[in-house]
Structure formats: structure tokens, C-alpha cells
Amino acid sequence: MTTIESDICIIGSGITGILAAERLSELADADIVMVEAGSRSTPFSNRPEQRRRFIAYGENPWKDDHLDDQGGYGLMYRSMVVGGCAMHWDGACPRFSPEDFRQRSMYGVGTDWPISYDDVEPYYQDFEERIGVAGEQGPPEYDPRSRPYPLPPLPLSYNLIQLREWGANAGIPFWTQPWAKATEPYRGRAGCQRCDTCHVCPTGAKYTPDVTLDRLIDDGGLRLISGTLVRRLEVDDASTHITRAVAADRHAPDESVEFRATTFILAGGYAWSPHLLLLSSSSQFPNGLANSSGLVGKYMTGHPYMSAQIELPLELYPGIFSTSSLLSRMHARPGPLDRYVRHDLRIWNTTVERQARFRDATGVLQFGDDVMDDWRARTKQATARVRGYIDIIPDRDSTLGLDASARNQWGDPLPRIEFRDAPESVALRDHTHETMRTIFEHMARAGNGRVLSTFRSTTMEHPGGGCRMGEDPETSVTDSFGRTHDHDNLFVIGAPTLVSGGCANGTPTFCALSLRSAEEIARAFPSR
Amino acid sequence: MSTGRRDFLKTSTAAVTAAGLGGCERGDRSVSEPRTPRRLHRELLRAIGDAVLPGAIGADGREKAIVAFEVWLQEFTPNAELVHPYGGWEVAYGPEDPSPRWAEQLDDLERLARQRSMASFGELSRDDRRTLIADAIEDAGPGFPTPAEAQHVAVALMAHYFRSTEATNQVYGVAINKLQCRVITTAGEKPPALGG
Ligand SMILES: Cc1cc2nc3c(=O)[nH]c(=O)nc-3n(C[C@H](O)[C@H](O)[C@H](O)COP(=O)(O)OP(=O)(O)OC[C@H]3O[C@@H](n4cnc5c(N)ncnc54)[C@H](O)[C@@H]3O)c2cc1C
Numbered sequence: 001m002t003t004i005e006s007d008i009c010i011i012g013s014g015i016t017g018i019l020a021a022e023r024l025s026e027l028a029d030a031d032i033v034m035v036e037a038g039s040r041s042t043p044f045s046n047r048p049e050q051r052r053r054f055i056a057y058g059e060n061p062w063k064d065d066h067l068d069d070q071g072g073y074g075l076m077y078r079s080m081v082v083g084g085c086a087m088h089w090d091g092a093c094p095r096f097s098p099e100d101f102r103q104r105s106m107y108g109v110g111t112d113w114p115i116s117y118d119d120v121e122p123y124y125q126d127f128e129e130r131i132g133v134a135g136e137q138g139p140p141e142y143d144p145r146s147r148p149y150p151l152p153p154l155p156l157s158y159n160l161i162q163l164r165e166w167g168a169n170a171g172i173p174f175w176t177q178p179w180a181k182a183t184e185p186y187r188g189r190a191g192c193q194r195c196d197t198c199h200v201c202p203t204g205a206k207y208t209p210d211v212t213l214d215r216l217i218d219d220g221g222l223r224l225i226s227g228t229l230v231r232r233l234e235v236d237d238a239s240t241h242i243t244r245a246v247a248a249d250r251h252a253p254d255e256s257v258e259f260r261a262t263t264f265i266l267a268g269g270y271a272w273s274p275h276l277l278l279l280s281s282s283s284q285f286p287n288g289l290a291n292s293s294g295l296v297g298k299y300m301t302g303h304p305y306m307s308a309q310i311e312l313p314l315e316l317y318p319g320i321f322s323t324s325s326l327l328s329r330m331h332a333r334p335g336p337l338d339r340y341v342r343h344d345l346r347i348w349n350t351t352v353e354r355q356a357r358f359r360d361a362t363g364v365l366q367f368g369d370d371v372m373d374d375w376r377a378r379t380k381q382a383t384a385r386v387r388g389y390i391d392i393i394p395d396r397d398s399t400l401g402l403d404a405s406a407r408n409q410w411g412d413p414l415p416r417i418e419f420r421d422a423p424e425s426v427a428l429r430d431h432t433h434e435t436m437r438t439i440f441e442h443m444a445r446a447g448n449g450r451v452l453s454t455f456r457s458t459t460m461e462h463p464g465g466g467c468r469m470g471e472d473p474e475t476s477v478t479d480s481f482g483r484t485h486d487h488d489n490l491f492v493i494g495a496p497t498l499v500s501g502g503c504a505n506g507t508p509t510f511c512a513l514s515l516r517s518a519e520e521i522a523r524a525f526p527s528r
Numbered sequence: 529m530s531t532g533r534r535d536f537l538k539t540s541t542a543a544v545t546a547a548g549l550g551g552c553e554r555g556d557r558s559v560s561e562p563r564t565p566r567r568l569h570r571e572l573l574r575a576i577g578d579a580v581l582p583g584a585i586g587a588d589g590r591e592k593a594i595v596a597f598e599v600w601l602q603e604f605t606p607n608a609e610l611v612h613p614y615g616g617w618e619v620a621y622g623p624e625d626p627s628p629r630w631a632e633q634l635d636d637l638e639r640l641a642r643q644r645s646m647a648s649f650g651e652l653s654r655d656d657r658r659t660l661i662a663d664a665i666e667d668a669g670p671g672f673p674t675p676a677e678a679q680h681v682a683v684a685l686m687a688h689y690f691r692s693t694e695a696t697n698q699v700y701g702v703a704i705n706k707l708q709c710r711v712i713t714t715a716g717e718k719p720p721a722l723g724g
Contacts, residue, residue: 055707056600057622058674060609066619075617088612157715183712193709199611202709319696319706321715356690356699358683359669365662367580371690375699459615 001256002249004225006033007525009245009261011230011276013038014084015507016494016514017267018209018216019130023518025221028525032222034213035247035259037229038081041065044210048202051195061200062088067250069408070229074400074417075271076302076463082226083209084269086507090198090323091180091206093133094504095124095512097332098144099342100391103500109340109424110393113499114471114480121146123512128178131207131511132186135178142173142329151183154192157321159349162314163384164326167347170446174326174347180207187211194321225259227251231412232280233264233289235487242289242490248410263489263521267514270300270495274400274466275415277492290467290484290492295477297401299468300419301394301501302460306343306433307387308440309352312449316382318351331388331439332503340424341432343388343503345439350385353452354378383452386443388436389461391503393422400466419460462506464498481520482513493517566602566627568681572634573598575650579657580686585698593689597675600688601627604676623676630681633664697722 007030010017021032041062042050050061065087066078079085098117103110125147128135135149153176156164160176167174181192182205192205201208216222230247245259266273274297278288288296326347334342356375360366366374403416421429437454444451470476473485482491494510494517502509577594585593606625613620640660641649649657667673667683672691678684689695693706702719 053603053605054611057604057608057676058610059605059622060611066612071617073617076615078612078617078619155712155715158718161716192712194712194715195709196707317700317702317704317719319693319704320719321712322706324715355671356695357670358667358672358686358690361670363669365665365669367658367661367686368582369584371686372582372584372695372699375690379700461615 001258003258003260004033004223005260006031006223007261008032008263008265008521009259010034010222010265010267011245012036012084012267012269012272013082013209013213013224013226014267014269014494015086015089015209016084016269016510017265018083018213019127019511020265020267020493020514020518020521021222022130022212022216023126023515024522025216025219025528027519027522027528029528030522030525033259033261034222034224035228035230035245036082036224036226037067037070037250038079039064039227041081041083041087042200044204047200047204051197051200051202054197054200067229070414072271072275072406072415072417073403074419075415076459076461080272082224083213087208087210088199089180089507092325092505093128093131093135093178093180093508094327094329094344095145096120096502096504096509097329099333100500100502100504103340103391103393107337107340110422111470111499114469114476117144119480120509120512120516123515124508126515127508127511130212130515131180132182132189133178133180133508134183134192136176138175138327138329139173142333143175149178151186154179154181154183154194154321154324156326157324157349159316159318159320159382160324160326160347162316163347163349166312166314166384166447167326167328167443170443172328172330172345172443174328174345177325177327177346179324181205182207188215194324196319196322198323225257228257229408230259230276231410233276233490234280235282235284235289237284240487242487253409263491263524265517265521266490266492266496267494270463270466271400271415271417273492273496275402277467278400278402279412290477290486290490292486293474293477295396295468295475297399297466298396299394299465299499300398300400300417300460300463301392301465301498302419302463302506303389303391303501303503304457304460305387305389306436306454306456307385308437308444308454309350309452310384310386310440310444310447310449311353311452312382312384312444312447314382314447315380316349318349318354318382322349329504332391339428339431341428341435342391343432343436345386345388348385348387350383352383352385353381354383386440388439389503389505390432390436392425392501394465394500395420395422398465417463419463460501462495462501464495464501464506464510467492467496468499469497470499480516482517483520491517491521566604566625567598568601568627568631569634571650572638573681573685575657576634576637576661576682577685579654579661580682581689582698585694589694593692593694594685596692597685597688600675626676626678626681626684629679630684633681637661637664 013036065081101113134151136153398420402413467477672687
């Protein structure tokens with residue numbers, strides 16, 4: 001057994017763990033070790049070539065970014081890799097709205113968070129400055145912020161300029177989506193060149209967590225131990241203190257590694273964090289760690305969406321800058337409501353109905369110039385995709401549990417996730433979809449267009465929960481800083497602590513909460 | 529910061545200002561695995577190309593499209609791990625090497641041409657070639673599959689061309705240049721006319 005000692009042991013090298021480590025290294029005079037189950041994926045120098053193959057063949061540009069025997073039913077992503085999922089995120093960076101933190105007191109549904117938007121606001125700003133978010137101040141009533149974005153917004157494409165006007169004609173103000181993409185060189189990153197493959201950015205303009213991690217390692221701010229899966233956390237017999245994390249070296253599966261530290265930070269993301277707490281059961285803690293409330297793995301959350309493809313009499317040019325989009329938070333801040341329906345709206349220009357096809361509308365095969373003529377005739381109209389993430393109330397039994405029928409190479413049961421909406425959201429589901437359909441129809445009419453199709457997702461995007469925060473140890477797993485109620489030296493940071501999933505991409509909120517946790521954790525150490 | 533990223537920043541900003549194009553097409557290709565040669569019958573493939581690719585792009589345009597398809601096939605990796613879809617917990621893998629099937633289809637077209645017309649496939653009129661190809665195509669439509677998923681080589685060749693940047697520019701009559709890295713400052717402009 002190898003022993004690695006430190007002051008602070010961070011489990012997981014995703015964006016939340018890495019940003020928390022960066023903040024800790026600024027504030028605390030502490031030795032930090034980060035443990036990561038995955039390995040390094042595609043190095044920066046090879047990303048242009050992987051991009052080429054991604055375009056030509058649809059290949060995964062992120063080599064070795066998952067572990068074959070670490071999966072699980074209901075997982076939203078498979079990545080387990082140095083840098084985590086945000087190595088290949090799209091980088092959309094909207095914040096939650098003040099309403100997301102106050103559902104109960106404002107609308108009489110769900111649960112209020114123990115903190116307000118104002119408590120988190122400085123940490124959103126800090127997050128945006130650390131990773132370089134390019135954005136435009138939206139109408140202040142829909143987009144409250146204390147300071148400007150650190151980078152100017154991505155310029156609107158020719159297509160989006162016209163689609164924004166269309167939105168305005170429909171009475172809905174749209175502005176540019178904030179993105180973690182440098183619009184000018186920023187902290188060592190090149191400026192965006194609208195390559196339109198943000199999944200693998202060949203220029204490094206899109207923020208990926210390895211940028212921060214490499215800098216921290218170079219500066220001696222932390223030690224990274226990769227390829228090492230933490231299998232359980234153990235508690236001192238005489239107290240509730242976590243004493244060590246026991247891990248397996250994936251390259252030498254029979255070798256155990258123990259991590260001893262004063263403070264443990266669980267930054268494994270929405271799935272693996274509650275999973276590890278459940279795996280760490282013992283005779284003293286038969287339901288797993290931090291679980292006196294029975295709520296570890298409960299209240300799993302996220303947001304589904306509804307979208308429409310809308311045909312418009314506009315001449316647009318798909319491909320100018322396809323990955324950029326417009327955002328409106330008008331329906332996320334709707335004011336008083338009779339029935340609780342909140343969602344955001346986004347617009348993209350798409351190629352739906354504007355692509356070449358080898359059978360015409362009647363199913364007849366066509367070749368050569370006929371394909372071109374058929375295609376050209378359809379380019380005289382444009383298609384816009386409009387999508388809204390819907391805020392839903394998670395049910396207590398929206399669950400991540402241990403699946404005894406699926407195990408990894410060490411025999412540990414893998415997670416199984418079954419999301420479930422609370423009855424109040426289930427009761428509103430049809431009304432929500434009808435409300436959104438009405439908005440799509442209204443938008444289509446405002447542009448003299450028509451709705452081609454609508455779609456309702458069944459998955460939960462930007463999942464969180466499983467270790468929800470709260471003031472009462474009987475109804476929550478952690479306090480608002482992620483400190484577990486049951487173990488004062490164990491913190492869970494980021495996504496798992498969410499009370500509800502909001503109706504905006506989650507990562508800015510996960511990271512803002514992690515930065516807030518880091519400040520609290522740093523208080524226990526001598527300051528720098 | 530890793531050296532690669534630092535170097536990129538230095539070179540790319542210079543390249544963007546100088547040429548309006550970034551250095552993102554460069555990169556370390558040395559790690560690509562060596563591939564076994566994978567070729568289709570040269571003349572037969574061109575005889576198909578003449579029949580299924582647009583006449584409007586001319587013989588040169590069709591030759592370019594066919595060569596690009598040959599290079600694509602040569603660099604294809606069978607059963608490659610595909611990009612992880614958002615929301616999927618299962619890892620997906622691409623198809624096997626389609627070239628043996630496609631090579632057989634070329635032979636079949638040649639055999640059929642000789643059976644029906646006592647001439648080689650390449651000697652048939654464009655309409656006769658299209659008839660033979662249409663009879664052989666089993667791919668469902670209406671949209672093109674990815675080239676690797678195409679059942680028939682003719683569909684694969686068309687899919688490869690009609691999904692390309694060149695075809696999109698041709699059909700819109702302007703230089704959209706999709707998937708090409710370039711400065712963001714011109715994104716708001718209407719794309720310039722082709723050749724303009
Ligand atoms: C294709 C795609 C596009 C996306 N686009 C956006 C977007 O535009 N905007 C947005 O807000 N979000 C987006 N997301 C979501 C975003 O990537 C995630 O919310 C974010 O990366 C989560 O970060 P994390 O730190 O919580 O967890 P993760 O990134 O999952 O990191 C956790 C790390 O911990 C490691 N780990 C877990 N358990 C253990 C253990 N027991 N021992 C050792 N290591 C462990 C894991 O291997 C992993 O690397 C996208 C996701 C995907 C897949």
C-alpha cells in the first residue's frame with residue numbers, strides 16, 4: 001500500500017475540483033493533492049488532427065477519455081479523464097436567475113436554497129474572470145450582474161443578426177449567449193477563430209480545465225495523481241472525521257493507494273460523488289457516509305427541454321458560425337405566475353430541411369445536378385431551432401443508487417440513476433409543453449414562418465443533486481458551503497449540492513458554488 | 529501553460545492578422561497509426577463519379593471530389609470509437625471497413641453492364657449508368673447517411689461530396705466556408721460571392 005499525505009485531498013479533477021484548487025492555492029498555505037481516476041486525454045498539439053478526424057469520421061477526438069468498467073445506467077456523460085467533462089464541453093455560460101434560489105418563497109413550489117442569488121453573484125463573476133467568459137449584458141431586468149463580462153461578446157453572425165430581429169418582432173429580447181471562449185487572447189489562450197467544432201477546439205480559445213491545472217502543477221500549487229480511482233472513504237473509529245481515501249491504481253489494479261489528509265473535498269461531479277459516499281458504507285455508517293438524512297443519492301436534478309424547428313422566409317447561410325446562438329431569459333424571470341412554468345429560450349440557425357438529399361420529397365432517387373437543384377430550391381428559406389430548458393422540481397425519489405448487477409473490476413457496484421419529477425412538476429407537464437408550443441407558434445407567426453416540428457427531451461441535462469445543500473441536517477446532506485453535516489472535514493462541492501436544476505446550463509453555477517466552498521475551506525488553514 | 533499552447537498562441541495570432549486564417553489546420557499528425565492501403569478500382573469509381581456528382585462542377589471539380597473521397601477512405605479507421613453523444617452512457621463505435629463491400633459493388637456494376645449491354649460500365653451513357661446504380665442502391669433516404677454508413681459506394685461518394693464545404697458553397701453561390709477557422713470579426717458580414 002502506497003500512502004500519500006497532504007493537507008487537502010481533492011477527489012476528481014473536473015472543472016469544479018480544479019477551480020476550487022486554484023482558489024485554495026491562492027488563499028491557503030496548504031499542501032494540495034488531487035486524485036483523478038482517468039488519464040490525460042488528447043494533448044493540445046494533437047487537437048487539430050483529432051478535429052480533422054472528428055469532422056471527417058465522427059470519431060471521438062478525446063482519446064482514452066472514459067474507463068471501460070466505470071459506467072452506469074442513466075449517466076449523462078461517460079468522461080472520466082484529467083480535466084473531466086469540461087475538456088469537451090461547449091462552453092455556454094449562462095447564470096441561474098434569482099428565482100432559481102427562491103422557488104418556494106416566490107412561487108410556492110419546490111424548496112428554497114439556503115443561499116440567494118446575491119450570495120452567489122460574486123462567485124459567478126470570479127468564475128467568469130478565471131475562465132474568460134465572453135458575453136454581453138442583457139436587459140438588466142432579465143440579466144442581473146454587478147460587473148461586465150471580462151471579455152467582449154462573440155460577434156453576432158450575419159444569420160443571428162436577422163434572427164435577433166425576428167425575436168424582437170415576436171416581442172422577445174434575445175442577446176448573445178455568454179461563452180467560455182476567448183474573443184481576444186486571454187490568460188495564455190488564443191482568440192476564437194469560429195472553427196465551429198467547440199467540442200474539440202483546435203485553437204485553445206475555448207476554456208478547458210487543463211489550462212488551469214497545468215499552470216497549478218507548473219507553479220507547484222498541487223500534485224496530481226491520475227489513473228487512480230478512489231473506492232472508499234474511511235472514518236476514524238472514535239469520531240466522525242474522515243481519515244483516509246482508499247484508492248486503486250488503475251495501471252496496477254492489485255496495488256492500493258491511501259490518501260491521508262486533514263480535509264477531503266469530493267469533486268467527482270453529480271454521479272460519482274454521491275456514488276462514492278454510498279460505496280463507503282461500514283458497520284458504523286451502514287447507509288454510507290454523510291447520509292444520516294438518508295438523502296445521499298436523492299433529489300437528483302437537471303432540466304429537460306422542449307425545442308422547435310421553425311421555417312422562416314429568410315436567406316441565411318448555415319455554417320458562418322453555427323455554434324454561436326442567441327439567449328433570452330425573459331421566461332426565466334416571468335414575474336408573478338398563476339402556474340409555475342419557467343424556462344429559458346435559445347435560437348440557432350440550423351440545416352434542418354436545408355441539406356442535400358438523395359431522394360426527393362416523393363422518394364425518387366436523384367443524382368448530380370438534380371440533387372443540387374433540389375437543395376438550392378430549399379435554401380431560399382431558413383430554419384431556426386428554438387429551445388427552452390425547463391425548470392422542474394426534483395422528487396425525493398429522483399435517485400442515484402448502487403446497482404448490484406453491474407460492477408467494476410474490483411467488484412464495486414456501479415451507479416444507477418432514475419430521475420423523477422416531483423408531483424407538482426408532473427401535474428404541470430402538459431401545461432408547460434402547451435405554453436411552450438404556443439410561444440413557438442407565436443414566434444413562427446411573427447416571422448411569417450411555420451413550425452416544422454417540435455421535440456420534448458426525456459433526458460436531464462446538466463444534472464446535479466444527490467447531496468443537496470440546506471440548513472437542516474435532516475433534510476439535506478451539506479451546508480451551503482458543501483460541508484457535510486455528518487463529517488466536518490468532508491466537503492462535497494459543485495453539482496451534487498444543487499437543490500434544483502434551474503433552467504440554464506449548469507456549469508457556471510457548479511463552479512461558482514465550488515469557488516464559494518473553497519473560500520470557506522481555506523479558513524481552516526494558515527493564509528498565504 | 530504547456531509549450532504547445534504557448535507556441536500556438538504566438539503563431540496563431542500572427543497568422544490571423546496576416547492571413548485572416550488561423551493555424552488551426554496545422555497540428556501534430558505524427559501520432560496517426562499507419563494504415564493498410566485501401567483502394568477502390570480507379571476507373572470504375574470515376575465512371576460512377578461522372579454519373580452521380582454534379583455536372584455543374586465540371587470534370588476538374590468531380591476529379592477533386594473523387595480524390596478527396598479516396599483519401600477519406602484511405603484514412604478511415606474501422607470500428608473507431610465515435611464521439612460520445614450528449615446524454616449517452618453507452619460508448620458507440622463506427623462501422624467496419626466498408627471497402628470490401630464497395631469494391632464488390634463496383635465489380636457487380638461492371639458485370640451487369642457487360643451482361644446487359646456488352647460494354648464496360650464506363651462506356652455506358654450517363655443515363656444507363658444511373659439506371660444500373662439506382663437498381664443497386666438499397667440505402668433508405670431521403671437524407672444522406674455519413675459516408676461510412678452508406679451501404680452503396682455511389683451513395684458514399686455522393687454523401688462525401690454533398691456534405692463538403694465545397695458543395696455548400698456551390699449550392700448557396702457564396703463562400704460560406706463552413707468549418708474553416710477564420711477571424712470572428714467578419715462573422716456579421718454576408719458571405720462574399722464565389723470567386724469574388
Ligand atoms: C458534450 C458536452 C457539452 C457540454 N456543454 C456544456 C455547456 O455548454 N455549458 C455547461 O454549463 N455545461 C456543459 N456541459 C456539462 C459540463 O461539462 C459539466 O457540467 C461539467 O464539466 C461538470 O464538472 P464537474 O467538475 O462537476 O464533474 P466532471 O467533469 O465529471 O469531473 C469529475 C472528475 O472526477 C473524477 N472522479 C469521479 N469519481 C472519482 C473517484 N472515485 N476517484 C477518482 N476520480 C474520480 C472523474 O473521473 C472526473 O474526471 C457539457 C457536457 C458535455 C458532455
